[in-house]
Amino acid sequence: MPARSLASLSLTFGLVSIPVKLYSATENAASVSFNYLTKDGSRVRQQYVSARDGKAVERSELVKGYEFEKDRFVVFSTEELKALQESPSQTIDIVAFIPEKAVDPIFYDKAYFLAPDKRGAKPYNLLAEAMRRSGRCALARWAWKGRQYVVQVRPAEDGLVLQQLLYADEVRSMKELDIEKASVSEAELKLALQLIDQISADEYDPREFEDEEKKRILAAIDEKIAGKRVVVHEEAEPAAGAQVIDLMDALRASLGRKPGAAAKGARAAGAGAPAPAKERKGARRAQASAEPAARTRAKK
Secondary structure, three states: OOOOOOEEEEEOOOOOOEEEEEEOOOOOOOOOOOOOOOOOOOEEEOOOOOOOOOEEEHHHHEEEEEEOOOOOOEEEOOOHHHHHOOOOEEEEEEEEEEEEOOHHHHEEEEEEEEEEEEOOOOHHHHHHHHHHHEEEEEEEEEEEEEEEEEEEEEEEOOOOEEEEEOOOHHOOOOOHHHHOOOOHHHHHHHHHHHHHHOOOOOOOOOOHHHOOHHHHHHHHHHHOOOOOOOOOOOOOOOOOOOOOOOHHHHHHHHHOOOHHHHHHHHHHHHHOOOOOHHHHHHHHHHOOOHHHHHHHHOOO
16 A cells, blocks of 8 residues: 655755655554453443533533643633644755754654655755765754644655654653762673673664564454453563672673573563464464454454
């Protein structure tokens, strides 16, 4: 299925205006959603209830209020809030070019892809290549869905990525944690560096990692659809008694392990899922009536 653009925009810097299309770069597939039902399988409906008299209140009768003191609110109508929102803009206005590593990833919010629109291919590719050669990315302002955003536009291998950035007051400081400082010896540091070197990789491949919990839940759903009993996943029992291990001994022992041993152990632990993939496919074939429901679930 071809990607669908969310909007047609203009990416501008100086007197250059590049027509682009906006696409979502991510999708919400991290969790499996469930519906709340009564025990007899009926759907339930949410209601807003007045804390004063306990009566149900329809959504159309609700207003928004800001609590400035305990139980004291200033009330805003929908029209008043809309008037305060940022006017939508079709322009992503570049205000500066900064070193590509200048933005700490902790400020990253939602990501989008930018692709050239009609007659935009040449200036689009020119900007992307110029940023690659200079080692810089762009900072820009963009109004979207009632909010003013600061965004980063950076070149990726195949095009441009637009990254919404959080504002300074949206990111907490680690100074709040009052982290205890401790000195380390040169010998400890040397062993730690050897361990880092032993299990270093040159790149991140997201395909090497899977959401094991999500796999177990989907397997259990297929079991339910096929009419089978769900096998409860048992957690590994913690080791009896806590051992105090010398830091140097732990580092030396870690250096003796083969790279990837931890990952193999994690995969082995995930093997306790309710049913392996082959068995689940067989169950679906054996119960043809369950196939439409399974496919419907998978698409959600």
